[in-house]
Each structure stands twice: as C-alpha cells, then as structure tokens.
Amino acid sequence: MTATLVDRIGLLVRNADDDGLPDELPGAAVVIEDGRIAWIGRAAGAPDADARIDADGRCVVPGFVDSHTHLVFAGDRSAEFEARMAGRPYTAGGIRTTVAATRAASDEALLARATGLVAEARRGGTTTIEIKSGYGLTVEDEARALRLAATLTPETTLLGAHVVPPEHAHDPEGYVDLVVGPMLTACAPHARWIDVFCDRGAFTVDQAERILVAGRDAGLGLRLHAAQLAPSPAVRLAVELGAASVDHCTHLEQADVDALAGGTTVATLLPGAEFSTRSPYPDARRLLDAGGTVALASDCNPGSSFTTSMSFCIALAVREMGMTPREALHAATAGGAAALRRDDVGVLRIGARADLLLLDAPSYVHLAYRPGVPLVTVL
Numbered sequence: 242m243t244a245t246l247v248d249r250i251g252l253l254v255r256n257a258d259d260d261g262l263p264d265e266l267p268g269a270a271v272v273i274e275d276g277r278i279a280w281i282g283r284a285a286g287a288p289d290a291d292a293r294i295d296a297d298g299r300c301v302v303p304g305f306v307d308s309h310t311h312l313v314f315a316g317d318r319s320a321e322f323e324a325r326m327a328g329r330p331y332t333a334g335g336i337r338t339t340v341a342a343t344r345a346a347s348d349e350a351l352l353a354r355a356t357g358l359v360a361e362a363r364r365g366g367t368t369t370i371e372i373k374s375g376y377g378l379t380v381e382d383e384a385r386a387l388r389l390a391a392t393l394t395p396e397t398t399l400l401g402a403h404v405v406p407p408e409h410a411h412d413p414e415g416y417v418d419l420v421v422g423p424m425l426t427a428c429a430p431h432a433r434w435i436d437v438f439c440d441r442g443a444f445t446v447d448q449a450e451r452i453l454v455a456g457r458d459a460g461l462g463l464r465l466h467a468a469q470l471a472p473s474p475a476v477r478l479a480v481e482l483g484a485a486s487v488d489h490c491t492h493l494e495q496a497d498v499d500a501l502a503g504g505t506t507v508a509t510l511l512p513g514a515e516f517s518t519r520s521p522y523p524d525a526r527r528l529l530d531a532g533g534t535v536a537l538a539s540d541c542n543p544g545s546s547f548t549t550s551m552s553f554c555i556a557l558a559v560r561e562m563g564m565t566p567r568e569a570l571h572a573a574t575a576g577g578a579a580a581l582r583r584d585d586v587g588v589l590r591i592g593a594r595a596d597l598l599l600l601d602a603p604s605y606v607h608l609a610y611r612p613g614v615p616l617v618t619v620l
C-alpha cells in the first residue's frame with residue numbers, strides 16, 4: 242500500500258474538532274493510504290511516506306458534496322434561459338421539453354452527457370455527487386436513467402414524480418399510481434433515495450406524502466423538492482417523515498423554519514436555481530440562526546440551474562444569502578454529507594475518505610472572494 246503525504250498545508254479545514262485537533266489547522270499535513278486519511282496533524286510531526294505532495298502554504302478543504310443534481314437528460318433549454326433573462330417567469334412546465342428529448346435519446350448519448358457533467362463537476366471540486374432521474378417519466382425511462390446514474394454514483398434518486406407527463410395530463414392520480422406501483426418496483430433496485438417535486442405545477446402535498454411513504458416502504462431514503470416556487474406545508478411534511486433533506490426552501494414560513502430547526506431534516510439550498518430563474522434567494526441566515534442544518538448543492542439541470550460549480554454556489558450563498566464564507570464551505574461539504582446521511586465524506590479526519598481539495602489560495606474565503614476563478618485541484 243502506498244502512503245502519500247500532503248505536506249506544508251497553510252490552512253487545513255476539517256469540519257471536525259472532536260479528535261484533539263482544531264477544526265481549522267494551520268501548518269498541517271495529511272497522510273493518505275488506500276483512499277482514506279491515515280494520519281492528520283501538524284506538519285512538523287508528519288510521518289514518512291512513499292510519496293509527497295507539497296501544498297506550499299496553500300489551503301486544503303474537504304471535497305464538495307453535491308447532494309442534488311439532475312444529470313441524466315438530453316436536449317438544450319438555453320432559449321428558455323434567454324427568455325427568462327428578458328423577463329419571462331420560470332415554470333415547472335419546461336421540464337416536459339427535456340422529457341421529450343430524453344425519451345428520444347439513446348442510452349449511449351445519455352450516459353456520455355452525464356459522464357461529461359460528472360467529470361466537469363469533479364474538475365470543480367465535487368468528489369461526492371447525487372444524481373436524480375426525472376426526465377423519463379415512464380417505468381422504462383426512469384429505470385434506464387437510474388441504471389445509467391448508478392454507474393456514476395451510489396447516490397441515486399428516483400424522481401419519477403417530477404411533473405405529470407403529457408400522456409397522463411388528464412389523469413394525474415393515475416400517474417401517481419404508476420409511480421408508487423410498477424415504477425417504484427422497477428427502479429428501487431437502482432436507487433438509494435426517492436424524491437418528489439412538490440410545488441405549483443407539479444405534485445400536491447397529499448400526492449407527495451403517498452409517494453414518499455411508498456418509497457420508504459420499498460426501503461428508499463426520503464428527499465423532497467419543496468417551497469421553490471411558493472410557500473408550502475410540504476416542508477413540514479418532509480420533517481415529519483424524517484426525510485434526509487428538503488430541497489430549495491426558497492419560500493419558508495416561520496413554522497417551517499421552526500420545524501427544520503427542531504428536526505433531523507437538512508435544508509438544502511440551491512442558489513444556482515435562483516440565479517438562473519432570476520428569483521429571490523433563500524434566507525440561509527434565518528435557518529442557521531434558528532439552529533437548522535443547511536446544505537448547498539448545485540441542482541445541476543438543463544432548466545433551472547445549468548451549473549456543476551459548487552464554488553459558484555458558495556459565492557452566491559455568501560453574496561446573496563447571508564452566509565459567512567466558513568458557513569458556506571461547511572454547507573457545501575459537511576452539509577451535503579448530512580443531506581446524504583454520510584459520515585465518511587465532507588469531513589477530514591482519520592478514517593474518512595481522502596477527498597481533499599487543494600485551493601490555489603491561502604484561505605477558503607477566496608472561494609467567494611474570487612468568483613468564477615478555477616481555484617480547485619482535487620488531490
């Protein structure tokens with residue numbers, strides 16, 4: 242087994258302080274063995290290793306955990322983006338454009354696109370990624386999307402309830418029957434999670450509850466898209482069901498904030514969507530001050546947020562959502578890990594996965610201070 246020493250780290254950010262070392266460790270070193278962290282501490286006391294990487298005083302942080310993406314799709318919706326920038330509103334209906342293109346695409350084309358986006362995300366520092374289905378909306382097309390996604394990540398999510406597809410437009414309940422019946426049966430073997438888009442123009446709170454309970458009974462973990470377009474009791478439903486994450490949370494009422502603060506459900510904020518739909522940003526400060534756990538994710542999808550860049554999301558969270566740079570980095574790493582119920586990523590401690598980002602900067606503050614600049618190297 243080869244041991245690699247990452248030496249002369251100017252500042253190591255760990256998201257941990259329960260092992261006798263501070264959360265932010267200046268003058269640090271890390272030893273990596275077999276993809277895991279084998280040693281961590283002050284550079285002066287570092288053990289010998291087979292190979293050495295000289296960080297030369299730069300900052301090292303945990304790899305980004307992007308807990309919310311929709312990467313299995315075909316087609317292009319740049320015209321929709323252009324129209325929005327000219328004043329048109331975002332609606333859930335645009336999803337159907339991508340559904341038509343995705344259904345028509347070959348497995349090879351879908352996998353090539355998704356693989357390229359995962360590689361792009363990795364170059365930007367994303368070392369753990371979740372991928373949802375949701376642009377197939379038939380039993381076969383959703384199962385295919387999840388089969389392909391599962392070749393790229395273990396964090397796969399059935400989002401058969403993204404919108405009601407055109408062929409069920411006059412029978413939405415019939416579509417929910419399909420989702421909780423044959424679709425769930427076909428997709429559960431390829432999915433770790435189930436999700437529902439519960440919002441204006443998509444699914445109701447009652448439909449979301451039925452789908453999530455069926456998913457839970459099939460052994461899947463729960464996630465929910467809620468309160469992106471309007472306030473909704475769906476946020477409290479997610480907390481009551483013990484969902485791992487409720488995502489978007491753009492329009493929260495005080496009762497939602499209280500429920501999130503008192504529960505175990507992570508509030509996953511997706512500022513790329515507000516950027517790309519020219520919408521008001523969620524109030525992260527209010528959630529954090531109340532004691533909620535916040536994650537940041539890209540929501541990478543062709544409609545509402547076509548970016549894989551977690552650094553961009555961090556910059557938006559700091560500039561627009563009241564988060565400090567440290568809180569934003571935490572949300573993009575440990576927050577995402579909490580949203581995926583993972584304790585081996587998003588944190589740098591002995592035994593954790595050795596997902597380390599070397600920043601071309603002395604401090605993580607530069608992730609927000611230098612927006613749009615590629616500062617990240619994945620070690």
Ligand code: NIG
Pocket residue numbers: 311333335336339438466469514540542543544545546
């Ligand atoms: O998370 N909100 C629902 N789903 C995606 C948007 C999908 C689309 O517009 O294609 C989202 O923003």
Ligand code: FE
Pocket residue numbers: 309311466540542
């Ligand atoms: Fe989404």
